Amino acid sequence: MSQAAIIAVSFAYLAVLFAIAYWADRRADAGRSVINRSSIYALSLAVYCTTWTYYGSVGRAAISGIGFLPIYLGPTLMMGLCWFVMLKMLRIAKAHRLTSIADFVAARYGKSQLLGGLVTVIAVLGVVPYIALQLKAVSGSLNILLHYPEIVVPTRAAALSAAPWHVDSALYVALTLAVFTILFGTRHLDASERHEGMVAAIAFESLVKLLAFTAVGLFVSFGIYDGIGDIFARARLEPDLAQLLGAGGAGGSASGWAALTFVSMMSVLLLPRQFQIAIVENVGENHLRRALWMFPLYLLAINIFVLPIALGGLLVFGNSVDADTFVLTLPMAHHQQGLALLVFIGGLSAATGMVIVETIALSTMVCNDLVMPLALRLPWLGLNQRADLSWLLLLIRRCAIVIIVLLGYAYFRLAGEAYALVAIGLISFAAVAQFAPVIFGGLYWKGGTRHGALAGLSAGFLVWAYTLVLPSFAKSGWLSRDFLEQGAFGIGLLKPQQLFGLTGLDEIAHCLFWSMLANVGAYLAVSLARAPDAREAGQALLFVDAHRLAQVPGRAPFWRGRAEIEQLAPLLNRFLGRERAQAALESYARRKGVAAVEELPADAELVAYAENLLAGALGSASARLMMASVVEEEPLGLEEVLNILDEAHQVRAYSHELEQRSQELSLATQELRAANLRLQELDRLKDDFISTVSHELRTPLTSIRAFSEMLREDPKIDLVDRRKFLGIIVAETQRLTRLIDQVLDLAKIESGNAEWRADQLDLREVVQAATEATAQLFKERRIALDLQLPQRPAPVVADRDRLIQVMMNLLSNAAKFCAGDEGRVVVSVREDDAAGVVSVADNGPGIERGDQAVIFEKFRQGGDSTTGKPHGTGLGLPISRQIIEHFGGQLHVDSAPESGRRGADFWFSLPLKAASVN
Amino acid sequence: MNRQRLTGSRLAAIFLLGSVLLNYPLLSLIDSQADVLGVPALYAYVFAAWGGLIALMVAVIERRGG
Structure with a gap:
């Protein structure tokens, strides 16, 4: 395969990316965004998979079996927490126009420029090895492909770095990537730092690398061997390979496994490019929902064939070929020219995706949080007099991109050859993990202060550099190996990878333990040393209570300030460009219901809006500084x-x-x-x-x-x-x-208006009196009246007249319903369970069971109302019942004419009360 | 809002479950000599657990009615 053909295909591929980005940008301008769907969002998140995944995983698997997997299991687990964590970060970043992780940290701790700068430095230096890894992978695969069909693989120790720099393909790869990124990401300045075209291209690249890798996987599994099972069966026969199939390999240590899971969990959120794609480029919160499972699914898919390819490669080449190149060299060994080219393009897409997004994110940080804050402080630059500074912002970013890529190249030349791809990447992961305490602490704890964050980050970063970066230089021979073996200054306790004599951990776990200890320890200790000041407390509240504050409308910014629109507009013009500044102010005026921009009230809200706009272009810390230069501002006290x-x-x-x-x-x-x-x-x-x-x-x-x-x-x-x-x-x-x-x-x-007397009465006497009073009635109707009174008195407390009334009512009823001559009424008084019971029983027709309740209702009478004439008013019984109940008694009737017994027995009971008790 | 919190809590529970399933010491329980359908048991277990977690997340996230 000729060099020209390969290069032509590579550039053709880059041109396709451009076309996609251009098309997506046009669609976005037309208001029909292509990236406004969760599947595209999930695919763009897969920028997480770089050449590390594409080439490096196989190399890692060839050494440690499933030890390559925690890097993908961590993000899968993290997605479970993202519902809370990422949604919160997303809302905060949108509300405050935070455009990078440095901005995020700076804004959280009181818009501190120093902190933003420190995060930027750590991010740039931390990610440099990661970029070097991409360069190494791409230039390595290019070199291999150029020798097709011969497999000329420089073994790891080969002195490729000895080649003079101007014939080193890695340099040209680096420069190409830098130029490409500049063209891609910094064509114009966007206030929100969003790049729709880039996201579309990244999503496309994710598809390409997945397809290419799966193609190789299928080819190795089914083209070279007889299915995945065949590969495993053959591997079992080789003792060297068989041990890769269990939990015994280098990835088999519990601490190493946990450490890798942890760093990858942190990295999937905190790597500058992940933050850029997941937070800054996010179009809508709702996309997060589905991406939470789509992204892990992508990770699963791209990892299925890693171990089969690794084992297949080892079976074919043994240790004669660097395992990091199996993805490419296996198709080459079987003379699959087309597949080899596809693999190279897949690797290229994995690398370009990473480098583009990473350097764009880093350049934004370098520009907003490092260079501009410094430049604005230098009066001799005259920046405050320039009318339009947006060109300067672009220039700084472009330079930053070139410098970052070249730093990656430098690291590749210095230390790259001593390490496998994954090992280089892990150095970056460990660096990024240093952001975790200040970010997660800042999201959920209001007590963190600027000084605490500075201390924590610095301590963690220094330990990281000492335990991982310096040793990487030492291993590649650029530093004396004595440093590694004897410790700094020959002090054994300071051996960088056995710090204070700690052994038994792999280098990543070792670094993570010490750096996190230093980081979290310093962050907590310094934060707790003093209470947060006003600005810190204000920002802490905005971050920690982001969800709740979003529900309180019209919250005031945490300071008072006034500025006339005449002062604000020029400031915005300078950094955003006249057109965009004007458009933003007009839309604000429309929202406020003001006809023209000039009529906007000069209040704190306008200042806050302008600062937010500036923050998008400059970063929150610089925006704060610029606003302070034009706004008469009284900072608020803590109170x-x-x-x-x-x-x-x-x-x-x-x-x-x-x-x-x-x-x-x-x-x-x-x-x-x-x-x-x-x-x-x-x-x-x-x-x-x-x-x-x-x-x-x-x-x-x-x-x-x-x-x-x-x-x-x-x-x-x-x-x-x-x-x-x-x-x-x-x-x-x-x-x-x-x-x-x-x-x-x-x-x-x-x-309740009736007058009741409560006298001590003897029931016998009352009954006697009542029967005597009605004796004439019974005599007239020739009804026998039988009175049965006990010997003992039956004392009750009641109204005598009322009781007589009840008795008369019952007696006259009895007389009414008895037939003359054979009629017989028995009146009796007896004691029953602390109650005196008076019964008036007749031998009349009786009362049907269904009527027994009815007769106590007002104006209701028993019997068939159509045949019989009413015999009374229908009020006697209801009144009687009321009276008896008033004195705590009961009035009932017993009758069962349906069973053949004649007569009805009306009885009432009253509680017996002796005078002495009363 | 409550429904959102519930979904979030369920996902967090999946996180905890995954942290246990896909970690030592559970991984060391898998017999390194055994095969499942021609695939080494450890490899099969990790991918099955991983796929199972994703399926759970799909079930929780795509659950309708909220």
């Missing part, structure tokens, strides 16, 4: 910040109280509704009562009137009839009177 916090608390308290009130209200409504229902029922009862009473009154009135009229119209009625008529009239009038008396009586009792 005032606390007041604002209090207000937020109060708003929450009010809303809580409001909620409570509304709950109480709905409860009260329910009660009222029930009461209303009850009232309606009572109203209906009253209507029924009135209509029944009127009906009852009408019956006697009608007969009185009829007989009176007959007497008036016909004076010739004879005396006998006349007497009879007058007798009826008198009887009906008495009935009427009785009825009215009873209605009034009942009304009095029910309304």
